[in-house]
Amino acid sequence: MLPKTSVPKLTSLPTARAASTRASMQSRYNTRVLSAPAYAAKRQQHFMRSLAVITAAAGVATVSQYYLNDGRLLNTAYAEAPSTAEQPDIQFEKPRKRGATKEENRDLVSSQHLQVRRSWENPxxxxxxxxxxxxxxxxxxxxxxxxxxxxxxxxxxxxxxxxxxxxxxxxxxxxxxxxxxxxxxxxxxxxxxxxxxxxxxxxxxxxxxxxxxxxxxxxxxxxxxxxxxxxxxxxxxxxxxxxxxxxxxxxxxxxxxxxxxxxxxxxxxxxxxxxxxxxxxxxxxxxxxxxxxxxxxxxxxxxxxxxxxxxxxxxxxxxxxxxxxxxxxxxxxxxxxxxxxxxxxxxxxxxxxxxxxxxxxxxxxxxxxxxxxxxxxxxxxxxxxxxxxxxxxxxxxxxxxxxxxxxxxxxxxxxxxxxxxxxxxxxxxxxxxxxxxxxxxxxxxxxxxxxxxxxxxxxxxxxxxxxxxxxxxxxxxxxxxxxxxxxxxxxxxxxxxxxxxxxxxxxxxxxxxxxxxxxxxxxxxxxxxxxxxxxxxxxxxxxxxxxxxxxxxxxxxxxxxxxxxxxxxxxxxxxxxxxxxxxxxxxxxx
CATH class of the missing domain: 2.130.10.30 (Regulator of chromosome condensation 1/beta-lactamase-inhibitor protein II)
Incomplete structure (x- = not known):
């Protein structure tokens, strides 16, 4: 997904078709999530509850590890909870506008679609x-x-x-x-x-x-x-x-x-x-x-x-x-x-x-x-x-x-x-x-x-x-x-x-x-x-x-x-x- 803050420099040159395919697969997987804002909010609540459960479980595991090793934490690699500062923003597809035409919705979904259409309409x-x-x-x-x-x-x-x-x-x-x-x-x-x-x-x-x-x-x-x-x-x-x-x-x-x-x-x-x-x-x-x-x-x-x-x-x-x-x-x-x-x-x-x-x-x-x-x-x-x-x-x-x-x-x-x-x-x-x-x-x-x-x-x-x-x-x-x-x-x-x-x-x-x-x-x-x-x-x-x-x-x-x-x-x-x-x-x- 392209970053929001700047136009990316070319490194591996992902093609428009590949980007469209990935977007299509993601859209199919999250069809209900992305098209229903209420359901998306509910999904986010489930996510927060799951995160809380995982955090609590990690805490219990840490305490158990402490006691199992005579009060000493072993200096070995272990899985840490991911830092929220390092996580990319989750971007949801914009909901379709009610009453909008198919063309307006396609412009909203795809910047490339908008560019191509305007190049034809405004040579x-x-x-x-x-x-x-x-x-x-x-x-x-x-x-x-x-x-x-x-x-x-x-x-x-x-x-x-x-x-x-x-x-x-x-x-x-x-x-x-x-x-x-x-x-x-x-x-x-x-x-x-x-x-x-x-x-x-x-x-x-x-x-x-x-x-x-x-x-x-x-x-x-x-x-x-x-x-x-x-x-x-x-x-x-x-x-x-x-x-x-x-x-x-x-x-x-x-x-x-x-x-x-x-x-x-x-x-x-x-x-x-x-x-x-x-x-x-x-x-x-x-x-x-x-x-x-x-x-x-x-x-x-x-x-x-x-x-x-x-x-x-x-x-x-x-x-x-x-x-x-x-x-x-x-x-x-x-x-x-x-x-x-x-x-x-x-x-x-x-x-x-x-x-x-x-x-x-x-x-x-x-x-x-x-x-x-x-x-x-x-x-x-x-x-x-x-x-x-x-x-x-x-x-x-x-x-x-x-x-x-x-x-x-x-x-x-x-x-x-x-x-x-x-x-x-x-x-x-x-x-x-x-x-x-x-x-x-x-x-x-x-x-x-x-x-x-x-x-x-x-x-x-x-x-x-x-x-x-x-x-x-x-x-x-x-x-x-x-x-x-x-x-x-x-x-x-x-x-x-x-x-x-x-x-x-x-x-x-x-x-x-x-x-x-x-x-x-x-x-x-x-x-x-x-x-x-x-x-x-x-x-x-x-x-x-x-x-x-x-x-x-x-x-x-x-x-x-x-x-x-x-x-x-x-x-x-x-x-x-x-x-x-x-x-x-x-x-x-x-």
Whole structure:
């Protein structure tokens, strides 16, 4: 049972399903006690009488022992009556309200149920962290937002993607249009403004001074952050749905097209750092490019050996370059830190390149090779030496000077094994790079971590799946890494189908935060850095306390579900988390 006084730190990560099962068993055992206050009082009287009898019996036994040993008490261990000061408070389930609806009673019984329901009824964006650039609270002059607060502009809105910097906010609305806000866009604008329209964008990447957007058709658009630069730059000609008719774009932007693309090939995924971006195609080919206006990448993050401003190929400086050293590897996952890149192929192999001054590439730092400009294969098997497990990387993430890997390790038969658990999969999470802010998540404050280190709170976890009647590993659904802090969403069993059932409640997925917190970007309400994954409080504290009083619960994020919105539309949506530079957003995504 969670303590009343504070939000618990993550240790063994009990899942919502396990907690619900325990609560259900306790509820069945104490059905009459918990549902009848009069009977509960009577039960308490019986308890007090029993305690008095036990105490009296203990006294008689003590006196008897005294006389049986010639007036001397033996110096041996004996059972003491438990101290009442050390006993946890007995918490009873709140009685159901008379005349209340089933939904009101389920809100009262389960904080998770209330959170899931409100995420559907009130979609929008919550943000916290640094507000120096008017990003997390565009209409406020506060320097910091200490706990997640709704951005009013997005109330009732669904988004396809969102990216945050300390001075820039960028998002894609439900129609695929780009919205921008923050002082780097315009100091006069106090709310998000539509800039690039009609491109059907699906995802974003941002650099120091440019935004890149990927459309559903695979086209990549690059535009300056500043509204002034958008107005003053070269504006391309755009075609119209009317034959033989074209017009000029109202803002300046570029179209990025990798060379030698086959007829059916298109860009499927983009990722960006401070000065570079990666483009992954539907054929598993990887391209890199310069993504900033004022700097050409010089720290190997493009992954092209020897490439510099002086010897770049003829053409625009921002043209994409294929990473020919990765030909033959079907790349499936990509991620960018500030000045490094990490990618994984469909076979679970990982390659990294770029700046390695903090060990973020997964190799020990070497003063003679602080920059690695060719994709290097990480020796993952060394992480499982002597364990009789075969590792396969399932996802990668990066941010700032850190990299993260999720791994499925399968138990195999070996000479020294006893034959048990053969084929069992264990899900682990590793981190490398800078750890001075706690972003390694391993309870340590480490300056440089070259060899990936396991995050204990997110590794080797299992739960019981009642639907399939089996024990399954708990994986991560996603990791979002900012420049100094991280959020991870657990892929634990969730339940969002209790609408037409009696007595059941919704529950979502566990989400934890750790790392740098000097700008309150973790959403804990405090400013101390955190070096181990921890929970935060529910997003909507007003609704929570209105129903459940001062009890404190952890935030659970809502997985993808098909729901009906207030306007009558039926949509598939989920809550997502995005860690940016010194700030965080949790939004309703489609």
């Amino acid at each position: 929008g964006v919550y943000a916290c962290g640094s507000n120096a650039g008017k990003v997390v609270a565009p209409d406020s002059d506060a320097s910091y937002i200490k706990t997640p607060r709704r951005i009013k502009f997005f109330d009732g809105k669904l988004l396809r993607d969102i990216k945050l910097d300390s001075n820039l906010g960028a998002a894609i609305d439900e129609q695929g249009n780009l919205l921008q806000w923050g002082v780097d866009y315009s100091k006069e604008t106090t709310q998000p403004t539509v800039t690039l329209k009609g491109k059907n964008l699906i995802s974003l990447a941002i650099s120091k001074d440019r935004i890149m957007g990927l459309s559903s058709s695979g086209k990549v658009y690059s535009l300056p952050v500043s509204a002034a630069d958008q107005a003053a730059g070269t504006k391309p000609s755009e075609s119209s749905w009317i034959p033989f008719w074209s017009s000029t774009s109202p803002i300046s932007y570029r179209t990025i097209t990798p060379s030698d693309m086959s007829y059916s090939e298109k860009v499927s995924t983009i990722a960006g750092g401070q000065e570079h971006a990666l483009l992954l195609t539907s054929k598993g080919r990887l391209f890199s490019m310069a993504s900033a206006t004022d700097a050409f990448p010089t720290r190997g993050q493009l992954g092209v050996p020897g490439l510099s401003w002086d010897n770049k190929p003829t053409g625009p400086y921002y043209q994409p370059h294929e990473l020919t050293t990765l030909r033959g590897f079907n790349i499936a996952k990509i991620a960018c830190g500030d000045y490094h890149s990490i990618v994984a192929d469909t076979d679970g192999r990982v390659f990294s390149f770029g700046n390695n001054t903090s060990g973020q590439l997964g190799f020990d730092y070497n003063t003679e090779s602080a920059v690695v400009d060719t994709p290097a294969l990480l020796p993952l098997q060394k992480l499982y030496a002597g364990s009789s497990q075969t590792p396969v990387v399932t996802s990668v993430a990066a941010g700032g000077a850190n990299s993260y890997l999720t791994v499925d390790a399968t138990k195999i038969a070996s000479r020294n094994s006893d034959g048990r658990h053969i084929g069992r999969v264990t899900a682990d999470t590793f981190a490398c790079g800078a750890g001075i802010y706690g972003s390694l998540g391993n309870s340590r404050w480490t300056h440089v971590q070259g060899t990936p280190t396991k995050i204990p709170a997110l590794s080797s976890l299992f739960e019981y799946d009642e639907t399939n009647n089996t024990v399954i590993p708990i994986r991560l659904a996603s990791i979002s890494a900012g420049n100094k802090h991280v959020a991870a969403v657990m892929n634990n069993v969730a339940h969002t189908g209790a609408l037409n059932t009696d007595g059941e409640t919704y529950w979502g997925r566990d989400i934890v935060f750790w790392g740098g917190n000097e700008h309150y970007q973790l959403g804990t309400g405090k400013r101390n850095n955190v070096n181990t994954p921890t929970y935060i409080q529910p997003l909507d504290q007003v609704a929570e306390r209105k129903v459940r009083g001062k009890e404190e619960h952890r935030f659970q994020i809502t997985p993808r579900s098909t729901v009906r919105l207030a306007d009558g539309r039926k949509v598939s949506m989920e809550q997502r988390v995005e860690c940016g530079r010194d700030c965080t957003a949790i939004y309703s995504g489609v």
